[in-house]
Amino acid sequence: xxxxxxxxxxxxxxxxxxxxxxxxxxxxxxxxxxxxxxxxxxxxxxxxxxxxxxxxxxxxxxxxxxxxxxxxxxxxxxxxxxxxxxxxxxxxxxxxxxxxxxxxxxxxxxxxxxxxxxxxxxxxxxxxxxxxxxxxxxxxxxxxxxxxxxxxxxxxxxxxxxxxxxxxxxxxxxxxxxxxxxxxxxxxxxxxxxxxxxxxxxxxxxxxxxxxxxxxxxxxxxxxxxxxxxxxxxxxxxxxxxxxxxxxxxxxxxxxxxxxxxxxxxxxxxxxxxxxxxxxxxxxxxxxxxxxxxxxxxxxxxxxxxxxxxxxxxxxxxxxxxxxxxxxxxxxxxxxxxxxxxxxxxxxxxxxxxxxxxxxxxxxxxxxxxxxxxxxxxxxxxxxxxxxxxxxxxxxxxxxxxxxxxxxxxxxxxxxxxxxxxxxxxxxxxxxxxxxxxxxxxxxxxxxxxxxxxxxxxxxxxxxxxxxxxxxxxxxxxxxxxxxxxxxxxxxxxxxxxxxx
Amino acid sequence: xxxxxxxxxxxxxxxxxxxxxxxxxxxxxxxxxxxxxxxxxxxxxxxxxxxxxxxxxxxxxxxxxxxxxxxxxxxxxxxxxxxxxxxxxxxxxxxxxxxxxxxxxxxxxxxxxxxxxxxxxxxxxxxxxxxxxxxxxxxxxxxxxxxxxxxxxxxxxxxxxxxxxxxxxxxxxxxxxxxxxxxxxxxxxxxxxxxxxxxxxxxxxxxxxxxxxxxxxxxxxxxxxxxxxxxxxxxxxxxxxxxxxxxxxxxxxxxxxxxxxxxxxxxxxxxxxxxxxxxxxxxxxxxxxxxxxxxxxxxxxxxxxxxxxxxxxxxxxxxxxxx
Numbered sequence: 001x002x003x004x005x006x007x008x009x010x011x012x013x014x015x016x017x018x019x020x021x022x023x024x025x026x027x028x029x030x031x032x033x034x035x036x037x038x039x040x041x042x043x044x045x046x047x048x049x050x051x052x053x054x055x056x057x058x059x060x061x062x063x064x065x066x067x068x069x070x071x072x073x074x075x076x077x078x079x080x081x082x083x084x085x086x087x088x089x090x091x092x093x094x095x096x097x098x099x100x101x102x103x104x105x106x107x108x109x110x111x112x113x114x115x116x117x118x119x120x121x122x123x124x125x126x127x128x129x130x131x132x133x134x135x136x137x138x139x140x141x142x143x144x145x146x147x148x149x150x151x152x153x154x155x156x157x158x159x160x161x162x163x164x165x166x167x168x169x170x171x172x173x174x175x176x177x178x179x180x181x182x183x184x185x186x187x188x189x190x191x192x193x194x195x196x197x198x199x200x201x202x203x204x205x206x207x208x209x210x211x212x213x214x215x216x217x218x219x220x221x222x223x224x225x226x227x228x229x230x231x232x233x234x235x236x237x238x239x240x241x242x243x244x245x246x247x248x249x250x251x252x253x254x255x256x257x258x259x260x261x262x263x264x265x266x267x268x269x270x271x272x273x274x275x276x277x278x279x280x281x282x283x284x285x286x287x288x289x290x291x292x293x294x295x296x297x298x299x300x301x302x303x304x305x306x307x308x309x310x311x312x313x314x315x316x317x318x319x320x321x322x323x324x325x326x327x328x329x330x331x332x333x334x335x336x337x338x339x340x341x342x343x344x345x346x347x348x349x350x351x352x353x354x355x356x357x358x359x360x361x362x363x364x365x366x367x368x369x370x371x372x373x374x375x376x377x378x379x380x381x382x383x384x385x386x387x388x389x390x391x392x393x394x395x396x397x398x399x400x401x402x403x404x405x406x407x408x409x410x411x412x413x414x415x416x417x418x419x420x421x422x423x424x425x426x427x428x429x430x431x432x433x434x435x436x437x438x439x440x441x442x443x444x445x446x447x448x449x450x451x452x453x454x455x456x457x458x459x460x461x462x463x464x465x466x467x468x469x470x471x472x473x474x475x476x477x478x479x480x481x482x483x484x485x486x487x488x489x490x491x492x493x494x495x496x497x498x499x500x501x
Numbered sequence: 502x503x504x505x506x507x508x509x510x511x512x513x514x515x516x517x518x519x520x521x522x523x524x525x526x527x528x529x530x531x532x533x534x535x536x537x538x539x540x541x542x543x544x545x546x547x548x549x550x551x552x553x554x555x556x557x558x559x560x561x562x563x564x565x566x567x568x569x570x571x572x573x574x575x576x577x578x579x580x581x582x583x584x585x586x587x588x589x590x591x592x593x594x595x596x597x598x599x600x601x602x603x604x605x606x607x608x609x610x611x612x613x614x615x616x617x618x619x620x621x622x623x624x625x626x627x628x629x630x631x632x633x634x635x636x637x638x639x640x641x642x643x644x645x646x647x648x649x650x651x652x653x654x655x656x657x658x659x660x661x662x663x664x665x666x667x668x669x670x671x672x673x674x675x676x677x678x679x680x681x682x683x684x685x686x687x688x689x690x691x692x693x694x695x696x697x698x699x700x701x702x703x704x705x706x707x708x709x710x711x712x713x714x715x716x717x718x719x720x721x722x723x724x725x726x727x728x729x730x731x732x733x734x735x736x737x738x739x740x741x742x743x744x745x746x747x748x749x750x751x752x753x754x755x756x757x758x759x760x761x762x763x764x765x766x767x768x769x770x771x772x773x774x775x776x777x778x779x780x781x782x783x784x785x786x787x788x789x790x791x792x793x794x795x796x797x798x799x800x801x802x803x804x805x806x807x808x809x810x811x812x813x814x815x816x817x818x819x820x821x822x823x824x
Contacts, residue, residue, distance in 0.1 A: 307710065331712040345710055348703040350770050359700050362693045363712030370693050412711070 004031045005067070006193045007052065007083070007162050012061035014047060014217075022047050022217035025061070029162065034184060034194045036208040036225075038201075040237055040492065041293050041457035044217035045197050049166055052195065053085040054078035066161075082161035086151045088170055094140035098122060098150055101139055102157045125153045129183050145176025152183055155192075163187065164195040169203060170294045181207055199292045199496050201230050213237055234496075238459070238488035258467055259283035262319065263451040264335070264420045269313035272299040273475040277313075279453075281420070286442070286452040288466030290459075290491045296475035297455045298340065301422050304453070305337040306330045317420070331363045333420075336413035340425040340455075342402070346409045349398040353390050354379040356397050356408050361415040382411040387437065403434025410441060421445060423454040427461060439465065459488045473497050523764050523776035525815050529808075530783045537790045544793045551671055557785030558674035559584075559737050561778065563756035564763075565678075565685055566729035568777040571760055572689075573722045574702040574769030575623065575630040580730050580756060582641035584749025587612050587734035589645050592654040592744025601660055609731045615641075616727020617720065624719035638753070645746045654744035664740025674736050681729070686774035698722070702769030758805070759784050762812045783808060 007029040014022040022044050029035050039045050050056040051063075054073040063070045065081055078085075092101050099115075099122040108114045108121070122135040131149045133142065139150060148168055155163050169177045184194060184207055198204060204211055205225065212222040213236035220236040265280040273296045281287040291297050303310045306324040315322050317333050324330045327337070339345045348356050358375045379393040386407045390400055397408055406426070413421065426442070427435045442452060442465065456462045462469060463486045471479040471494035479494040538545045563580050570577045591608045595601070619637050623630045648654075666673045689695035700708045701718055709715045737748050763780030765772025787808065788801045 305710075326712075326714065327710050328712040328714055337710060339710065345704070345706040348700050348707055348770070350703050351699055355696065355699065359696065359708075360711040362696065365693070368693055369691055370696055372690060 005029065006031045006065070008064040009051065009058075010062045010064070012051060012058045012063075014051065014056060014058045022051075022058075025214075025217070025219055027212060027219065027222075029193045029195060030209075031193055032188050032191045033209040034188055034196055034207050036196045036198060036204045036211040037214065038199065038204065038211060038233055038237060039214040040199075040459065043214050043237070045214065046166070047217065048214065049085060049164055049195070049197065052078075052162075052164055053083060079158070082159055083164070084155040084158065084160040084162065085164040086148065086155070086166065086168060088166050088168075090144075090147050090151065092139045092147060092150060092154075095138060097136050097138055098126075098133060098142075098153075099135045101150060102154050106158065121157070122153070125156050128156075129153060129186065131179075131183075143176070145172045145179060148172070148176075148180060149183060152187070156187075160192065162193045162195065164197075166197050167199070167294065168196070169198065169200065177203070201233065201496050204233075205230070234489060234492055238492055258285045259449060263317070264453070265316040265319075266304055267314050267316070269300070269303050269310050269315070271303050271310040271312070272296070272308060274300045274303055274310075275475045277303075277472075277475075277477050279470055279477060281451045281453055283449045283451055284446050285467045286446055286454055286465055288462040288469040289453060289455040289472060290462055290469050290495060291472035292495050293457060295472040295495065297472050298424055299475070300472065301337060301424055301453070301455060304330075305335060305422060307337070328363055331360065331416060331418070334418055335420045335422065336360070336416065336418035337422045338406075338409055338413065338424065338426060340428060342405050342409060342429075347397050347405060350396060352394045353383065353388070353397055353400070353408060354393040357382055357393075357411050357415055360412045361417075364416050378415060382415060386411050386414075386441065401431075401434070403430045403437070406430055406434070406438060407441075410438070419450050421450060421452045423452060423456075425456060425458075426454060427456075427458065459491060462486075462491065463488070471495055523773060523779060525819060526763055526776060526779055526783070526812055529812065530779050533783060533786075533790075537786075537794065541793050541795075544790060547670075549789065549793060551675075553782070553786050553789050554675035555672040555740075556789065557781050558672070558678035559733050559740070560752055560755045560759065560785060561678040561781040562681060562729055562733040562736070563752055564759040564777050564781050565681055565774065566726035567753075567756040568760045568763075568765050568772055568774060569685065569698060569722055570630075570726050571757075571765045571767060572698045572702045572769060572772050573719060574705065575719065575722065576634065576757070576767065577619075577723070577726055578631065578634040578753050579619065579637035579641055580726070580733075581749045581751055581753035582638050582645060583612070583615070583727070583730045584734045584737060584752060585645040585746055586641040586648075586749075587731050588738040588748050589648045589654060589744035589746060591735065591738055592656050593648050595656045595659060596654055605735060608735060609728065612727040612731035612734070613724055616723050616730070620720040620723025620727075623723060624716045642750075649744060649746045651746065653746075656738070656742060656744065658742065660739050661742075662739060663736045664738070665742070674740060677732065677736055681732070682774055682778050689774060694721075699770050702771075704770070755784065758809050762809055764816055780812075 005028050009025065009027045012022065012025040025048070027048070037045050037048060047056065051058050054075045054077060057072070063073055093104065096104070099119050102122050102125070103118045108117045119135050126133050126135060129149060129152065131146070131153070133146050133149065139147065142150065152163070168180060172180065187194060196208065208225045210222060210224055211228060211233065213220045213233055215237060259282050261283050262280045263283045267278050269277045277300050279287065289297050289300070302308050304315065306326045306329055309325050315324050322333050324333060330337070343349055348359065354376055357379045362370065376393060383390060383393055388407045388411065389404050397405060400408065423442070427438055430438065445452060454465060466486070467483060469481040469486065469491065470477045471481065471491060473495055481490060534545070543549060563584070567577060567580065587608050590611060591604050594604045594607060615637070619633060622628070623633050663673055663677065668676065689698060697708070697713055697718060700711065701713060701715055705715055734749065738744060741748060759780035760772065760777045761767065761780070762784060763772065763776030763778070765777060784805055787804050788798065791798050791801045
């Protein structure tokens with residue numbers, strides 16, 4: 001049975017300066033189907049969405065819509081053609097009512113807006129979607145699931161032919177997910193084509209007609225859902241080329257010896273999305289934290305470091321119970337946190353390198369006065385030690401490269417003499433050469449007997465660098481893997497919950 | 502060796518002066534002085550300079566506090582009426598017969614109390630300090646009129662020290678202003694607290710993760726600002742010899758303008774005490790220059806406004822070029 005193709009891309013390539021290439025990609029979406037896209041973190045799912053929705057222009061390749069080749073595509077044209085993207089975060093106007101949200105930019109009536117008509121149409125659509133939502137309610141009062149439905153309703157008002165969902169269930173409860181699936185099936189009957197991005201395999205098997213697996217920006221396979229198994233999909237998702245990874249890590253790492261003493265331990269930590277997480281790390285040990293984006297890894301790190309106070313649980317440092325209700329207390333207890341968002345929470349971009357390096361160390365000194373001369377000396381020392389490429393220590397950090405910025409952040413914590421390092425995605429957005437340097441610095445820390453907790457989405461990084469890996473899913477630590485159990489397949493299985501039955 | 506080190510040091514001072522963000526405004530200030538000085542040499546006579554010093558000092562004190570607040574990422578619109586409120590309250594208390602030291606202590610405590618309340622609200626919520634301080638400005642205006650019933654409260658000659666004494670021929674307000682400026686510039690450079698002001702203003706989030714208690718820090722900034730307001734209020738009261746309801750009104754705008762002209766960014770993290778001091782002198786001497794040259798004093802507003810617009814535009818383009 002040859003079905004009608006609605007949206008098709010052929011031989012698409014896209015590259016970013018210094019980052020992975022999305023290359024030779026083919027993809028087609030049939031009318032009235034639900035097509036799932038699977039892939040690891042960083043496989044290129046988001047890039048694909050952005051190309052389909054017109055946010056990115058591909059370097060090469062062609063896009064066809066209903067058989068016609070498109071000369072160009074941008075978000076405005078995509079909307080006009082009827083391609084609607086529903087992102088993870090909501091794009092609704094929180095202070096407007098449901099009706100107003102549905103008709104923003106396409107109000108009914110002439111000079112004067114016909115409120116009555118818009119309201120009736122809204123109710124009609126909500127009824128069609130079986131949604132228990134009042135057309136007059138202000139959107140900010142709705143829960144995540146209902147907001148998603150409103151976004152879908154907006155797509156229907158705009159008569160969308162293609163709807164692209166980016167991890168729609170990430171923030172939804174079970175009931176909301178069921179409701180969403182009902183709506184998706186309705187849309188399908190109506191002839192709407194759906195691209196559905198998710199890393200939850202069970203969802204895919206519940207709703208998909210076809211599934212496409214991508215890895216490293218390349219399409220691996222497209223299957224009819226009835227012809228494929230979970231194992232097959234996972235096998236396609238893994239198997240990244242290990243030669244792209246810094247090989248030295250593995251050998252170097254094996255030379256350090258892990259101490260017996262537990263340096264840091266968290267018991268039954270709950271708060272935010274994290275549920276009863278327990279973990280420990282020894283002196284000289286690197287504990288990897290794996291899990292899909294959104295599994296609560298960063299939230300866990302924030303609880304450990306006191307960024308947000310935990311609801312319950314206890315933290316022990318060197319066996320002694322410690323109260324960590326703020327980053328200040330965490331730092332005084334010898335901890336540090338290298339966040340993923342370097343510019344947003346790691347650096348003072350407008351301040352010079354020297355201030356960035358010494359600022360956190362002030363937290364540990366009792367003295368009220370500081371000595372600019374001593375600060376400069378210490379900064380010089382660490383600029384040399386870490387090989388930070390900067391003309392002077394008075395250069396604004398904003399002008400340094402990503403790798404050098406990351407080294408400034410590391411230097412900041414070296415200067416505070418931290419013992420327990422929490423890294424969140426330590427090498428994201430850093431070029432290969434600088435990556436190696438960061439790994440070497442981390443290994444040196446381990447050799448000095450310091451402890452590292454490393455959150456990473458990079459499987460190779462996790463496997464090469466970790467001594468042990470905890471896998472998180474839905475806010476819980478679902479598995480602990482020892483070194484001989486390390487494999488992409490194992491980590492992925494726990495991350496996406498195949499073993500849950 | 503010594504001479505070499507001295508030389509390189511001098512070189513680096515020269516370089517930092519030229520490169521620093523206050524350099525453009527400093528040049529504008531020098532050009533302004535030279536031009537006005539050529540048109541009317543009387544502008545540069547000691548007597549006139551003394552006048553300027555007294556005229557700018559009270560706004561200057563407020564501008565110093567405003568600089569701290571702005572460096573930490575905030576703003577305070579209430580300081581003008583705060584001066585009126587504290588000044589008039591002190592005048593009222595003096596008239597009731599309380600001794601000067603007690604009135605001074607009460608004035609300072611009141612200022613700290615109110616700025617503490619405002620700082621508490623600003624630091625504990627995410628509400629714009631612009632809005633909160635606007636509210637306090639109006640509250641202070643109300644207090645001022647409640648105390649004075651709309652008319653002046655004369656205090657006679659009992660409180661002359663801060664405003665009407667002239668050690669070495671220079672008015673006391675100038676000594677107060679300049680000492681505060683020196684003190685605060687040292688705080689910003691040599692105290693942990695001062696270094697942290699820039700960090701908090703530059704990136705609150707990163708500051709928090711570096712172990713700074715951002716909430717209490719901001720509270721402290723507003724309290725220090727309140728303290729400076731109380732000093733400005735006392736000086737103004739002493740200078741005028743009367744509690745005039747309008748003794749401070751509008752000065753918040755002059756203070757913000759001086760800080761901005763001096764290179765302090767409204768977004769926080771950027772600026773310096775000495776930049777503000779130059780801004781205070783530049784804006785403050787425009788009025789005087791008009792008088793000395795003999796132009797209509799109404800022109801002063803046009804020139805002041807133009808200086809503000811030009812200086813921030815220039816600093817915008819120079820920051821673009823350096824990046």
